[in-house]
Amino acid sequence: MKKEVVAMILGMVCMILTFAIFMQMKTVEDMTSEVGISLRDKSELRDEYVRWKGLYNSLHNQLDKLEATLEKVRSDASKEDQNDVWMETEILINNKLLGLTEVQGSGIKVVLDDNREVSADEVLNISNYLVHEEDLLTIVNELFNSGADAISINGHRVTSTTSIYCAGNVIRINDEKTSVPITIYAIGYPEGMKYALERPGGYVALMRSEGVPVTIEVKDSIKIPKYSGIFKYEYITR
Numbered sequence: 712m713k714k715e716v717v718a719m720i721l722g723m724v725c726m727i728l729t730f731a732i733f734m735q736m737k738t739v740e741d742m743t744s745e746v747g748i749s750l751r752d753k754s755e756l757r758d759e760y761v762r763w764k765g766l767y768n769s770l771h772n773q774l775d776k777l778e779a780t781l782e783k784v785r786s787d788a789s790k791e792d793q794n795d796v797w798m799e800t801e802i803l804i805n806n807k808l809l810g811l812t813e814v815q816g817s818g819i820k821v822v823l824d825d826n827r828e829v830s831a832d833e834v835l836n837i838s839n840y841l842v843h844e845e846d847l848l849t850i851v852n853e854l855f856n857s858g859a860d861a862i863s864i865n866g867h868r869v870t871s872t873t874s875i876y877c878a879g880n881v882i883r884i885n886d887e888k889t890s891v892p893i894t895i896y897a898i899g900y901p902e903g904m905k906y907a908l909e910r911p912g913g914y915v916a917l918m919r920s921e922g923v924p925v926t927i928e929v930k931d932s933i934k935i936p937k938y939s940g941i942f943k944y945e946y947i948t949r
Contacts, residue, residue: 810870810938814861816898819905820928821850821915824892829922840922842891844877847884849914850895851875857907859899861935865889868938885940901929 826840851869854862862869867884874886881888897904905927908915915925 810861810868813934813937814898815932815934816860817901817929817931818859818896818898818933819901820930820933821895821897821908822892822924822926823847823850823895823918824924826922826924842882842893842923844875844882846914846918846923847875847882847893847895850908853907853914854895854897854899854904857899857904859897859904861898863896863935865894866936868936870938870942872942885938896930896933896935898933898935905929 823842823846825842829837829840847864851862851864864875864884867873867887867889873884876883881890882893883889907913908927910916915927918925
């Protein structure tokens with residue numbers, strides 16, 4: 712069988728699995744929204760939720776394996792044609808920029824935490840001493856503006872569709888719950904990104920002045936994972 716046909720078949724299987732994963736995610740979301748807090752009380756519904764979650768994880772693992780196989784087929788095929796080599800290089804670069812592959816390079820590590828040395832009884836507004844969604848949004852923007860190539864927050868890859876918001880007192884990244892301390896990794900020119908955050912009058916300087924602990928370290932080598940979610944497009948037609 713020709714390599715082009717193999718690549719096409721694998722690509723179709725990946726598309727089918729991606730659709731299946733999306734449907735599982737949608738089912739879990741619908742179940743969660745309909746059942747809500749009753750999941751804690753009804754063991755049957757809780758077991759069903761766990762079963763769907765397990766199926767989603769299984770499909771996701773299968774998709775990862777198929778993508779790896781497809782990548783190998785593409786790589787083998789590209790060795791036979793110089794034009795294919797160029798196309799393969801373009802695909803790899805684009806996947807890195809989109810967040811679809813793990814990346815590595817020098818950069819910085821930023822850690823933010825709530826101020827645990829104060830209590831609500833000691834200050835007028837304890838919220839001023841906590842990490843909020845706007846803190847993460849501002850720091851991520853500062854990092855990208857200073858030339859960051861890739862960013863992760865508590866292990867979640869930041870992409871063009873990443874959502875960062877608070878639901879009650881819980882921060883969600885890519886719709887997944889996360890908690891303090893918040894660790895941000897950014898690959899790029901370390902000194903430039905560090906200065907952008909720590910410059911006089913900058914956002915980190917402001918956070919520190921208000922009592923929120925923030926540390927920044929330069930790292931020679933950082934690994935940032937690939938985006939593990941599903942890109943969903945509703946309005947793009949071509």
